[in-house]
Structure formats: C-alpha cells, structure tokens
Amino acid sequence: MTDSGDFDAAWLPSAAFRAVGGRRVLMRAGAGPPADTVHRELADACERFGGRVVRDGVDGDFDLVLGPTGDDPGDEGFTLERRAGTTTVTASGGRGLLYGLFHVVRLGEDAFRGERAREVHRPALASRMLDHWDNVAVHPVMGQVERGYAGGSLFWADGRARGDLERVRAYGRLLAACGINAVALNNVNVHETEARLLTDRIGEVAAIADVLRPYGIRTHLSVTFAAPMVLGGLPTADPLDGAVRAWWAEATRRVYEEIGDFGGYVVKADSEGRPGPFAYGRSHADGANLLAAALEPYGGTVHWRAFVYDHHQDWRDRSTDRARAAYDHFTPLDGEFAPNAVLQVKHGPMDFQVREPVSPLIGAMPRTRVAVEVQATQEYTGQQRHVCWLGPMWSEVLRFRPDGGVSTGRLADGLVAVSNAGDDPFWTGHPLAQANLYAFGRLAWDPAADPRAVLDEWIALTHPGAPARLADGLHAVLDGSWRTYEKYTAPLGVGFMVQPGHHYGPSVDGYEYSPWGTYHFADRDGVGVDRSTATGTGYAGQYAEPWAGVYESPDTCPDELLLFFHHVPYGHVLHSGRTVIQHIYDTHFEGVEEAEEARRVWAGLADLVEPARHARVAERFEEQLRSAREWRDQVNSYFLRKSGVPDARGRTVH
Amino acid sequence: MTDSGDFDAAWLPSAAFRAVGGRRVLMRAGAGPPADTVHRELADACERFGGRVVRDGVDGDFDLVLGPTGDDPGDEGFTLERRAGTTTVTASGGRGLLYGLFHVVRLGEDAFRGERAREVHRPALASRMLDHWDNVAVHPVMGQVERGYAGGSLFWADGRARGDLERVRAYGRLLAACGINAVALNNVNVHETEARLLTDRIGEVAAIADVLRPYGIRTHLSVTFAAPMVLGGLPTADPLDGAVRAWWAEATRRVYEEIGDFGGYVVKADSEGRPGPFAYGRSHADGANLLAAALEPYGGTVHWRAFVYDHHQDWRDRSTDRARAAYDHFTPLDGEFAPNAVLQVKHGPMDFQVREPVSPLIGAMPRTRVAVEVQATQEYTGQQRHVCWLGPMWSEVLRFRPDGGVSTGRLADGLVAVSNAGDDPFWTGHPLAQANLYAFGRLAWDPAADPRAVLDEWIALTHPGAPARLADGLHAVLDGSWRTYEKYTAPLGVGFMVQPGHHYGPSVDGYEYSPWGTYHFADRDGVGVDRSTATGTGYAGQYAEPWAGVYESPDTCPDELLLFFHHVPYGHVLHSGRTVIQHIYDTHFEGVEEAEEARRVWAGLADLVEPARHARVAERFEEQLRSAREWRDQVNSYFLRKSGVPDARGRTVH
Structure with a gap:
C-alpha cells in the first residue's frame, strides 16, 4: 500500500517501517497466510528503505531474525529479545510473528539499540x-x-x-x-x-x-x-x-x-x-x-x-x-x-x-x-x-x-x-x-x-518523525477530549439528554417522557435517578462490595456518577466543593472553552499536517464548537429555568 | 359509483339521491362537461329510484326542472324556487346547475315540499x-x-x-x-x-x-x-x-x-x-x-x-x-x-x-x-x-x-x-x-x-335516514372534538409541544431550543410568549384596533390565546377564575375524559354503523385515548415539576 491512494495510511504510513526496512532480516517460517503476510511486509519495507530480507536462509549477520520457537507464548503471542546486535522475534505460529513484526515496527529504532532481555508478549484477551x-x-x-x-x-x-x-x-x-x-x-x-x-x-x-x-x-x-x-x-x-x-x-x-x-x-x-x-x-x-x-x-x-x-x-x-x-x-x-x-x-x-x-x-x-x-x-x-x-x-x-x-x-x-x-x-x-x-x-x-x-x-x-510541536499538539488535542465532551453534555453521569432518534446534539428532555427507560427526573428542586437500595430502584445493590456500599450513598458515590445513582437537590455539595447546579454551569462553560482551546491548538499545527487532513479536522472543529455551545446553552438554560439559581459567576445563561 | 367498491361513498351514498331519484325531472341545458355530469347524476338516480329524467323536453308535469336563466347568479351560482308542485333550479351555466343539483340532493324531500320563494345561491369565495x-x-x-x-x-x-x-x-x-x-x-x-x-x-x-x-x-x-x-x-x-x-x-x-x-x-x-x-x-x-x-x-x-x-x-x-x-x-x-x-x-x-x-x-x-x-x-x-x-x-x-x-x-x-x-x-x-x-x-x-x-x-x-340515536351520537362525538383536542394538548394558545419532525404526540420541550421560532419559554415561575407592544415582540401591534388593544393586555386578551400573547406567572388568574396552572391540570384531565366519553358514545353506535367503518373508528379511538393520556401526563408532569404547584383537586400527576 502506498501513502497516497483512495484512503489514508492511518497508523501504517510507509515511513513507519523505516527502521525495519533498512535492516538485514532473516525470516524463518513455514508458508501460510499470516506468515506470508509478514514476509511481504518485510520485503516491501526493505525494498523501500534499502534493507534486505531472506526467507528460510542460514544464520548469518542479521539485524532482525523472526522464526519459530520451542517455547509456547500461545497461539498469538511472541517473544522479543536483542543480543549481540541481533533482534530476535519468535512465535509458535504465523499470527504471533505478525504481531511480533508490528511490535518491532512500533518500537522503530528502539528495536535495534543496545541489549534487550527476552520478553514474552501475549494478548490478555483472546x-x-x-x-x-x-x-x-x-x-x-x-x-x-x-x-x-x-x-x-x-x-x-x-x-x-x-x-x-x-x-x-x-x-x-x-x-x-x-x-x-x-x-x-x-x-x-x-x-x-x-x-x-x-x-x-x-x-x-x-x-x-x-x-x-x-x-x-x-x-x-x-x-x-x-x-x-x-x-x-x-x-x-x-x-x-x-x-x-x-x-x-x-x-x-x-x-x-x-x-x-x-x-x-x-x-x-x-x-x-x-x-x-x-x-x-x-x-x-x-x-x-x-x-x-x-x-x-x-x-x-x-x-x-x-x-x-x-x-x-x-x-x-x-x-x-x-x-x-x-x-x-x-x-x-x-x-x-x-x-x-x-x-x-x-x-x-x-x-x-x-x-x-x-x-x-x-x-x-x-x-x-x-x-x-x-x-x-x-x-x-x-x-x-x-x-x-x-x-x-x-x-x-x-x-x-x-x-x-x-x-x-x-x-x-x-x-x-x-x-x-x-x-x-x-x-x-x-x-x-x-x-x-x-x-x-x-x-x-x-x-x-x-x-x-x-x-x-x-x-x-x-506521524513518523513528527516534531515535538506536532506530537505535543496532537496529544493536547486528544488526551482530555473525552472529559471535555463530558463537561459540555449530560452532567454527572445522568446520561442521554440527546435528540431522539439520531442522538446528535442536545435535547435535555428528549428522552424524559419516552418508553426507553432513560430519564433524569429533573424538577424545580433537584435532578438525578435514585438507584440506591434503601430508597431507590436497588440497582446499586447489584454490585459486589465495596461498590454496592460506595454507590449506595451520595456521600461516597464518585461525583462523576452522582446523578446516575442519586436524585439530589441542586444545592447538594459535591466532593469537589461545588454545588450540583454550579457544577453544571461551570463544566458547561469549561467544556466549551476547552474545545475552543483544542481548536486553537489544531489551527497552530497547519504547517505540520497534510493539508487535506488538517482541513478535515478544522472543519469538524467548527461544527464541534457550534454544537458544544448549543449543548452549553441548552443545558444551562434548562437548569436555570428549572432551578431558578443564577450562575454564581454571573456568566450569560439564556 | 356504487356504495360498495374500493372506496367509501362518503357523503354521496346512493341513498342520498332517493328524493331526487324518485322524481320526474326535466333538464334543459346545452352539452358540456358540468351539464353532462348533472344529466348523468340525474339519470343514475332516477334509474335507481324509479324516477324519470328528460333532457331538453317540452314543459309538462315535472317535479324538478333544471335549466338556464336570464338572470345572472354568477358563473357558479344558481337559483332555487318551488311553485305549484314544481321545484326549479336555474343557472347561467353548467357549473351552477351542478351546484344546484347537489343543493337539491342535500335538501332531500324538503326540496319537494310546499312552496319556496326564489332563492339565489352563489359562493362567497371565488x-x-x-x-x-x-x-x-x-x-x-x-x-x-x-x-x-x-x-x-x-x-x-x-x-x-x-x-x-x-x-x-x-x-x-x-x-x-x-x-x-x-x-x-x-x-x-x-x-x-x-x-x-x-x-x-x-x-x-x-x-x-x-x-x-x-x-x-x-x-x-x-x-x-x-x-x-x-x-x-x-x-x-x-x-x-x-x-x-x-x-x-x-x-x-x-x-x-x-x-x-x-x-x-x-x-x-x-x-x-x-x-x-x-x-x-x-x-x-x-x-x-x-x-x-x-x-x-x-x-x-x-x-x-x-x-x-x-x-x-x-x-x-x-x-x-x-x-x-x-x-x-x-x-x-x-x-x-x-x-x-x-x-x-x-x-x-x-x-x-x-x-x-x-x-x-x-x-x-x-x-x-x-x-x-x-x-x-x-x-x-x-x-x-x-x-x-x-x-x-x-x-x-x-x-x-x-x-x-x-x-x-x-x-x-x-x-x-x-x-x-x-x-x-x-x-x-x-x-x-x-x-x-x-x-x-x-x-x-x-x-x-x-x-x-x-x-x-x-x-x-x-347516513341517509339515520335514526336519531345515530345522528345525535355522531354529532356528540364530533361537535366538541376540536376543543377536546385543544384541552389535552398545548394549553392557552401557546402551541407546538409536539414531537419534532413528525409532529405526532407530546414533547413539551421538543421545539423549545430549536431554530424554528416556536417557543413557550416555560420556567419555574411562568410560561408564555410576550408578544405585546409595550414589553414584548410587538406582534400584537400588527393588528388593527380593536384587536391590537385587546391582545395587548392580559386583562383583555381572550383566555384561549393568553399564552400566545403573554408570559404570565403560573398563579395568574384567567377570566375563567382559574389560575393558569390549575387550568392546565383541569383541561388535561377534562380532555381525556371527553375523549373517553366520545369513545363510549361511538361504541354504543355499533349496531347502526357499517361494521368496517365502525371498527376503523373504534381502533382509532384506542390510539387517541392512549395518545391523549400521554399528552395529559406529560404536560401535567412537566408543569408540576417546573412550577411545584400541586393539583388543587389532588389527582395523580406523575
């Protein structure tokens, strides 16, 4: 596959194979679909970056050797070690070799430096x-x-x-x-x-x-x-x-x-x-x-x-x-x-x-x-x-x-x-x-x-060989993005509040009177679902200890799940020290600000990202911001209208 | 057209032509589409009910004569009179005759009784x-x-x-x-x-x-x-x-x-x-x-x-x-x-x-x-x-x-x-x-x-010849049905509160935060849209007097339009003597009760209505009742949660 073409190279641009492709590689493995794939990947990489791959050759002066093992790291597992200038990957079958190869690709030049004691890698989940x-x-x-x-x-x-x-x-x-x-x-x-x-x-x-x-x-x-x-x-x-x-x-x-x-x-x-x-x-x-x-x-x-x-x-x-x-x-x-x-x-x-x-x-x-x-x-x-x-x-x-x-x-x-x-x-x-x-x-x-x-x-x-500004920028844009999204959407684990059907964009009451079992029960005094065993649906009691106890009480329930487990007054004080209503306002303003900041960071990466990719993300940020503001304003307005409690910081709530 | 067939006869079952069809009829009119239609209607009716129709015949002993007039009741108008045992319809063209014929059909036997001074009928709207x-x-x-x-x-x-x-x-x-x-x-x-x-x-x-x-x-x-x-x-x-x-x-x-x-x-x-x-x-x-x-x-x-x-x-x-x-x-x-x-x-x-x-x-x-x-x-x-x-x-x-x-x-x-x-x-x-x-x-x-x-x-x-029980029952089911529907849906002229898109069934906030301009602005204190000139959007001022003045003030605005023109507290007292919030509860309970009563009346007509028609309406009533209760409960719950004011009559609001 080339980097151009009808679809993006994603996390396998050819440059990601630079370290492997410049090496002398020996591959010892029988024929078969995954093993052949390993061989073709190596051959392509070496052709591109000046290395050389030998299949089933004799031992010799190789930087990388892939082959069968007498041990058993499992059907999909592999071992990796590096001694005396040679990196060795072994596996009990072609699938293990395939995963081993991609592991070496991920390591890049690190796979070919110094010594490395034998590591066994196997998937935790089958x-x-x-x-x-x-x-x-x-x-x-x-x-x-x-x-x-x-x-x-x-x-x-x-x-x-x-x-x-x-x-x-x-x-x-x-x-x-x-x-x-x-x-x-x-x-x-x-x-x-x-x-x-x-x-x-x-x-x-x-x-x-x-x-x-x-x-x-x-x-x-x-x-x-x-x-x-x-x-x-x-x-x-x-x-x-x-x-x-x-x-x-x-x-x-x-x-x-x-x-x-x-x-x-x-x-x-x-x-x-x-x-x-x-x-x-x-x-x-x-x-x-x-x-x-x-x-x-x-x-x-x-x-x-x-x-x-x-x-x-x-x-x-x-x-x-x-x-x-x-x-x-x-x-x-x-x-x-x-x-x-x-x-x-x-x-x-x-x-x-x-x-x-x-x-x-x-x-x-x-x-x-x-x-x-x-x-x-x-x-x-x-x-x-x-x-x-x-x-x-x-x-x-x-x-x-x-x-x-x-x-x-x-x-x-x-x-x-x-x-x-x-x-x-x-x-x-x-x-x-x-x-x-x-x-x-x-x-x-x-x-x-x-x-x-x-x-x-x-x-x-x-982004192989990305300068630190790009890597740091991407990390900054992505790392907190889930919590940012959480901030400007449904608060404190209460869920939904989306437009019915397509589920995009806010509708605080969109599923509130529906047959789907997805409610927040907001009224003028408070919000949330009482799922405690003592006074609610008993859902909290489905957990083993310690969780049953943790979730049972608003005093121990984690803030981020409070409204999933409890119906509380707007004035309820979270572990964070904020009231529920002030938390709603604050997080919704913060979430939008964080999204704006992410957009700003992305805009600053324009010189480092392929133009079509940069433009696509930039365009999505425009929509994200529009939508995030809509979430902020609808959720905040909804709870202001219902609670009557103004934002302590005096920001605009419509 | 027969009464059976692929589609219902609606308001033209053949029995509706009984009075006309049993008569001796003379039709004097030139050929042309609507006049030919009149002739065919007459001929069909007479064939079915033993009458006789003559086209362009000489004067003689006729019960009904249709023909041209020297007067001008307009392109679509007609005259009607009855003297000496003959009912006469005149028009300046075929369309007038057509409307005249159907007028006679509507009159039924009344068209052929006693004397009737000349009446001119013409449509008010062209x-x-x-x-x-x-x-x-x-x-x-x-x-x-x-x-x-x-x-x-x-x-x-x-x-x-x-x-x-x-x-x-x-x-x-x-x-x-x-x-x-x-x-x-x-x-x-x-x-x-x-x-x-x-x-x-x-x-x-x-x-x-x-x-x-x-x-x-x-x-x-x-x-x-x-x-x-x-x-x-x-x-x-x-x-x-x-x-x-x-x-x-x-x-x-x-x-x-x-x-x-x-x-x-x-x-x-x-x-x-x-x-x-x-x-x-x-x-x-x-x-x-x-x-x-x-x-x-x-x-x-x-x-x-x-x-x-x-x-x-x-x-x-x-x-x-x-x-x-x-x-x-x-x-x-x-x-x-x-x-x-x-x-x-x-x-x-x-x-x-x-x-x-x-x-x-x-x-x-x-x-x-x-x-x-x-x-x-x-x-x-x-x-x-x-x-x-x-x-x-x-x-x-x-x-x-x-x-x-x-x-x-x-x-x-x-x-x-x-x-x-x-x-x-x-x-x-x-x-x-x-x-x-x-x-x-x-x-x-x-x-x-x-x-x-x-x-x-x-x-x-x-339902030609319907017994009084059927006619009275149908009248009872239909006559107040618009006001019944109004009672259990959006109150006091505020409008919408429907599911977005398909517009069926309740969603009180369904269009509240939308781009469609259709809002009710309910908060914990009150509800409605201020369209007054003094403090609102000025819409009331688009009317000429006296309406501009009537709509401008909550004191003179008709109850049924109050929330269209004004944002008022839930405790605002209507001309009816009830508060807005109690009006919401009362009308929503009443609306459902009225729909239940209509269904009961319809059920009692089963012996008088053609079975397929009766079954179709009965089936629709089931859905209407389900939907009406959903409207009642969602609207009442919404406003109870928001206002905190309980129903004065202690009925169940969820």
Whole structure:
C-alpha cells in the first residue's frame, strides 16, 4: 500500500517501517497466510528503505531474525529479545510473528539499540473483535451503516458485494497492526437482506474472509434468531425444537464448507424488538446454546448480546429501572451457557453514554465466558464530528475490579467494539477518531496499558518523525477530549439528554417522557435517578462490595456518577466543593472553552499536517464548537429555568 | 359509483339521491362537461329510484326542472324556487346547475315540499381550493404525501401516473358536492420528480384535469421558482431577467396547449429552504408577478404563499418573533401584486396549531387578492388518528373581522385547504375526518354558515335516514372534538409541544431550543410568549384596533390565546377564575375524559354503523385515548415539576 491512494495510511504510513526496512532480516517460517503476510511486509519495507530480507536462509549477520520457537507464548503471542546486535522475534505460529513484526515496527529504532532481555508478549484477551453495524443495503432510516459516521460500508455497495476488496485488505492490515483478530461483518439488527448472508450470500462473506485471513482475522456474522423461519421456512425458531436444531446444524455446516476458519455468530435476541427465545418460553442460555451446538464441531463461537431490556417502559413507573435489566435477566443463568458461548455485555448498564458505571453484570457470572462491548463509533460521543478520544474511558472500564481488587483476575474474556470505520477516505470521518480504533485494539491486547502511552504510540506511528510541536499538539488535542465532551453534555453521569432518534446534539428532555427507560427526573428542586437500595430502584445493590456500599450513598458515590445513582437537590455539595447546579454551569462553560482551546491548538499545527487532513479536522472543529455551545446553552438554560439559581459567576445563561 | 367498491361513498351514498331519484325531472341545458355530469347524476338516480329524467323536453308535469336563466347568479351560482308542485333550479351555466343539483340532493324531500320563494345561491369565495402535498414519488423522509395520513397518493403510484383514474373521478364528484372548484395536484415543496409535471409530464396532469373538469374543478400545479434553472437549464431564475420571463411564458403556453382551463400555479418561495426571488434581490411581488404575467393571457392565477420566515432562528434571541414574519414581509408590498396573483396566507401567524389568533396579514392588504389557507390534513390536530372536527375552528377564522366589524367585507377572496384525502378506502384515514373535507367546501362556499348545521348536513348525507340515536351520537362525538383536542394538548394558545419532525404526540420541550421560532419559554415561575407592544415582540401591534388593544393586555386578551400573547406567572388568574396552572391540570384531565366519553358514545353506535367503518373508528379511538393520556401526563408532569404547584383537586400527576 502506498501513502497516497483512495484512503489514508492511518497508523501504517510507509515511513513507519523505516527502521525495519533498512535492516538485514532473516525470516524463518513455514508458508501460510499470516506468515506470508509478514514476509511481504518485510520485503516491501526493505525494498523501500534499502534493507534486505531472506526467507528460510542460514544464520548469518542479521539485524532482525523472526522464526519459530520451542517455547509456547500461545497461539498469538511472541517473544522479543536483542543480543549481540541481533533482534530476535519468535512465535509458535504465523499470527504471533505478525504481531511480533508490528511490535518491532512500533518500537522503530528502539528495536535495534543496545541489549534487550527476552520478553514474552501475549494478548490478555483472546477475543478482540470489531462489530460492524453494516446493513449491507441502505436502510431507509438508519442508512447503510447503523450509527455509522464514516461514510458507507467497507464491504458492500448498493446492497451488493464490492468487487474490489483492496480497501478491506488495507483495513485488515490496520487491524492486525493494533492486534484485532475478529470482525463481525454485519449489523446485529439483522434485516431481510443481511439475513441471507448466512445462506445464499455466504460466498460474499467467504471472499471477505479470504482477504482478512492473511491478517490473522477471523470473520463472524450477525444472524437473526428467526433464521430457521425467515430463511428455512420452518414454522418455529424454538431452540429446543429438533427441526430448528437440525436447520442450524446444516446451515452452519455449509458456512464452514465455504469458510473453514469462520469465527461464529453474533446475536441480538429479545432486544429492541428482535426475535429471541422468550417467544418460546425458553431462556437465553437455551438460545445461545442452540447456536453454540451448531458451531461447536468447527471450533466456532457464538457471541450472545446481553442487551435485553424493556424498551416499552412507562416513564410514569419509577420502580422499573432499565439499568437493572441485563443483570436481572442473565445472572440466574450463570453456568448454563455452553463453553463456546460468550455473553457480550455492554460496558455500562445503559447504552454507551459518555459516563456510566461499569455494568454489574461484568464480573457477576464467573461460570460464563464474558466479552465487554464498547462503542468506537461515537453514537453518543459526538458522532465523529466532535473530537473525543475514548482511550481513557475504555481504560477505566478495563481496569475496573468488580470486587474492588480482592481477586486479580481479568475483567472479561474478550473485548468487542462497534467499529467506527467506513469507506470515508480517512476511514473514520474525523481523522483523529482513528486513534479510537487503534486504542481499542491495543487495549484489548493489554487492558492494563496506560492510555496516554497508547495515544503517544498512535501519534508516533501516524506521524513518523513528527516534531515535538506536532506530537505535543496532537496529544493536547486528544488526551482530555473525552472529559471535555463530558463537561459540555449530560452532567454527572445522568446520561442521554440527546435528540431522539439520531442522538446528535442536545435535547435535555428528549428522552424524559419516552418508553426507553432513560430519564433524569429533573424538577424545580433537584435532578438525578435514585438507584440506591434503601430508597431507590436497588440497582446499586447489584454490585459486589465495596461498590454496592460506595454507590449506595451520595456521600461516597464518585461525583462523576452522582446523578446516575442519586436524585439530589441542586444545592447538594459535591466532593469537589461545588454545588450540583454550579457544577453544571461551570463544566458547561469549561467544556466549551476547552474545545475552543483544542481548536486553537489544531489551527497552530497547519504547517505540520497534510493539508487535506488538517482541513478535515478544522472543519469538524467548527461544527464541534457550534454544537458544544448549543449543548452549553441548552443545558444551562434548562437548569436555570428549572432551578431558578443564577450562575454564581454571573456568566450569560439564556 | 356504487356504495360498495374500493372506496367509501362518503357523503354521496346512493341513498342520498332517493328524493331526487324518485322524481320526474326535466333538464334543459346545452352539452358540456358540468351539464353532462348533472344529466348523468340525474339519470343514475332516477334509474335507481324509479324516477324519470328528460333532457331538453317540452314543459309538462315535472317535479324538478333544471335549466338556464336570464338572470345572472354568477358563473357558479344558481337559483332555487318551488311553485305549484314544481321545484326549479336555474343557472347561467353548467357549473351552477351542478351546484344546484347537489343543493337539491342535500335538501332531500324538503326540496319537494310546499312552496319556496326564489332563492339565489352563489359562493362567497371565488376560489375554493384543495392543495395536495403529493410528492408523486415516495420521499425518503416525508413519504408519498407530505403530512398525509390517509394512505398514498390519489394521483400517482410508485412515482408514475395511475392508469386507473376512477378514484380521482369519485374524488372530483365528492368535491363538487361540497362546492370545491380547484385542486393543486402536488406538494408545495417541489422536488425533482414533481418539477417535471410542468413540462415532460404535463400529459399526466392533463389526464387528471380531464377527469376533474366534469365536476367543475380546475387543476393547478405547484411549481418551483427555480424551474427555469432546474428544467430550463438557464443560469438564473431572476424574475426580472428576460430569458427567465420568456421561459415561463413558453412553459405556460405549452401547459395551456394541453389543458385549456388550467387553473394556475402554486408557489412556496423563500420558505423553509425553497428557492425564491430573495436570491436575486427581488421582492415577492416581483416573483409572483413573473408567474402572473405568464398565466395572464390564459386566465390563470398564481397562488403565492406568504409562509416566509426565518427557520434558522436562534432560540436565545427573544426579540425575533416568527409570528411577525409574514406581516413584516408582505404588507409593504400591498398594491404591487398583479390582479391574477393571490397571496395565500395561513390562517394563523405560526403553522396550523390547534389554537392561533387569525393572522394579522389577513385584512392588512386591501389592494391585494388574498386566500386564507387552512389545513384539513391533521398535521397538528391528531393526524387522523384523533377525531378532531375542524369546522368550528375554521368558522372562527372565517368570521373574524380584522377591524372588529366596522366594515362588512369578506375576510378574503379564496379559501384553500391542504387536503386530508388519499387512497385510503375511507378517503381520510379516520372515517370521521371526512367531515372536515366536507365542511371545508361548504364553509368556503358560505363562510357565514353555522358549522353545527354543516356537521348535521354531513351526518345526514353520509347516513341517509339515520335514526336519531345515530345522528345525535355522531354529532356528540364530533361537535366538541376540536376543543377536546385543544384541552389535552398545548394549553392557552401557546402551541407546538409536539414531537419534532413528525409532529405526532407530546414533547413539551421538543421545539423549545430549536431554530424554528416556536417557543413557550416555560420556567419555574411562568410560561408564555410576550408578544405585546409595550414589553414584548410587538406582534400584537400588527393588528388593527380593536384587536391590537385587546391582545395587548392580559386583562383583555381572550383566555384561549393568553399564552400566545403573554408570559404570565403560573398563579395568574384567567377570566375563567382559574389560575393558569390549575387550568392546565383541569383541561388535561377534562380532555381525556371527553375523549373517553366520545369513545363510549361511538361504541354504543355499533349496531347502526357499517361494521368496517365502525371498527376503523373504534381502533382509532384506542390510539387517541392512549395518545391523549400521554399528552395529559406529560404536560401535567412537566408543569408540576417546573412550577411545584400541586393539583388543587389532588389527582395523580406523575
């Protein structure tokens, strides 16, 4: 791939290969898709930068040697060491070598300096998956990609397979370079068109899988639970029905005939109107195990989403709490799911808000494989028109310990993100949103990584040899951007306050009287949702200690989640020393000021950034500022009108 | 047309012709479309009910004689008298005879009893037009008919002309029977597809015009002001440009080649993003006169809509008032419009809300022809899921005297309604919404008519020979339904509070922070818009006396418009003796109770109404009640949360 072309090089510009490409490299590995990829990457880099690569040559005077190991760093792991002027990467297979190569690329010249004791690198999470909410055809309301803010689909055009898969190949390469190993190609809301990917149109899926396989990526499909009826003409989709089980077994057998390393299924069932096992009086374990059984002979996995709640709630009923739903539905089923079923749980109990507590369901199912789902596509975080780097948010989730740190186990078995990429030339609409895609992969590999270090890594790869002014500027623009976004949108964890439907821009009461279970309960005296056990919905009691206790009381609840857990008067004093109402005013003014400052910093980088990229970001900043001011003024006006409390600092509130 | 078939007989069931059809009838009239229609109606009725019709026969023993007159009751008028056992209708042309015939049908047996002195009937308003917001093709957001709640288009299917125009013929017949004489076939928002009706697709328009002509209806088209650019490839649409004028002249000539009695154009210009003369620094008189000049040689008219306002308003700016816009834009142009240009003014200054004052623009342009536009399609009045009979509302508008009754002139020269009809089997979605279509025609003919009498007329025609229980029940369900709808929706004239976009169902703050200029300014102390001259936007001063004075002060402003004109505390006492906040609670409870009572009355009519019709209305009542309760609870909760004032009667407010 060249740096020019129809799409941006993102974090793999050719200059990022300068250090590797100037070396004498020996590669010892058998043939096979990922190993061949490693070889081609090395060959391309060496051709460009004057190095030399030998495959399966004898030992000799090499700067870099990649090859098999007798140890076992795992299927995807690798070792790295440097002795006597030679850097050595070993792995037990091609995928490990691929990740090892990209690790060396990230290190740059550092990989070739001094001595380096043997390090073993292996991913903390086995499953590092991107879900594409791709509708294949253009949906009349949701467009081609549901909640997509980066152009159209990477995989389909006008409802048909793209003939040219070069962009998919480039995408796979980018994903491999940050450690992502699984992709689900289509929307979890499976409409009629996408349903057929499983059967008639499996050839299109196989073609994509062929392109992604060299990058160590297994392809998955979202399927409709009603497939035996919709596609198979059966009268039922009952998971305990013999004909239904036979249909899935046969359909799955045919999938694996086409795609031998097919990853498995993703299912949204009994969720926001999708069909599911409830219709037959069966449990979600019954439902998931039906698909797990079909996949088991081939080593496939079913990702079963836990996003089950009542989306026809009555706003008048304050006892029902959507936040409780996933925990209430699924914890009784712990131990009932098949070993190759993964429960896919959104990171928070609601729906990808800018601030939520970590879902109490995560950590509450020790006998179930769990994957945490985050949202790289910025549905509720500025829709790739606002800069909002999510690394710190995801890191907070991944570092959360349900028991407060008593055990040292990892939070989950997998990490899934809804992809933010599309056929936009910059991949992600907002060029700086590339950082989110990159950080997702890196944090899935190493959830303990410092997100600021990941950010700097992304900056260095994307802008090789960047002067300090550029690197510092990019860091300044991105590092605090999530908290800036939080400041000017819904305060103190209360969530939503967005325009219904498309979810862009403010509408404080937009979901307040809706059936969606997303309320703030602001009145003239106070605001927030009482989710305590003593006086509220009892949601706080779904956590283990110490969190149940911490969240139960406004005295111990962290400020940033106060309104998620408690309804308090506007005069309630936060740990910060400010009242709630003054916090609302202050943060909304601050958030806009911070966004203005970020825009100013970006403007100062014009001489250091490729013009088209600079212009795209500058244009997005204009919209971000307009929107941020709208958020500030609507939220502030709303609470001034309601509370009657003026801003202590006398700023303009309309 | 039979009573069965694909569409409802509405107010022309064959039984409505029983009295006429049993008579000996003489018709003296030359051939021609409307006269032939009269003859066919008579012949059909007589065949069905045993009467006899003779055309151009000699005098003899006839019960009913229709023929030409030496007097001149006008092009559309007729005379009626009864002497010596013979009822005589005379007119100067076929259209008058047609209206005379339908008048006799309405009278039923009364037309053939006793003696009747000569009466002259003529329409008070020359132009009685329906505008169809028909997109021809299905618009991705707005559907086939913008704000249509009665199925698809009457005229087009899948973007193409309907081959079968039988339904259009039946529609024309219904319109003639209530006095409507003009139809504009397509949406005032003219998209690419509809633009071509003017040129390439004029043949489709001609086919429809041919079907409507026998019913005395002239066909009009909505056109885009940019047509010379969009269709003609010119570089400008400047109304003073010679090539533009020539283009319109030639396009119009070709239209009249196809449709000799074409009615003219309807234009929405410089309105909600539509192109218009402002782009060229020209006035709306320049724009309208451009089209008037093209139409003048053929007797056509341009209806130029006055719906011009800033739809990108800043909600923070309380000095800008959308209500002022039409008056401010157009009154300086009085006297500049061509004689065949009609300024089409919405009845209220905002946009078809359930309660608005009459637009001050109406009556403020004595040297301009003005048509008042009302909305039969129930965009803001329940979308034909709620029963909402609009006769009383339109009657209030039509009886309004801008000078308080000093002069006795009529309010306007024409009345236009946005049609509520579509290809629904009941024409209007809600079968009872047929009454609105009927009342529109009758009130356009006679704006002084008592709307209750028009309602009873519609009931009698639609259910010939109905027992008193049915007639009384229908009257009870419909007569107060507009005020019932007003009670449970936005209070005291403040308007909106609807869900953005589709405008169905409540969202109190839905448009509060929007660019649309539609605000209520509720805070913890009070609610309403100060449009007084002394302290507000000055809108009240756009009225002549006595209205300027009446509206200026909360002491004299009618209760039902109080919040349209004034921002008052919740404790403000209305003329009714109730406080504003208690009025809000009371009317919202009452409105729901009244809707429940209407549903109960309807349920009691099951044995007297055709089952499919009864079921359709019953089903709509279920939705109306659900929606009305949602309105009640959201509005009441909103104002309780904001005001903190409890309901004095202790009812449940959530």
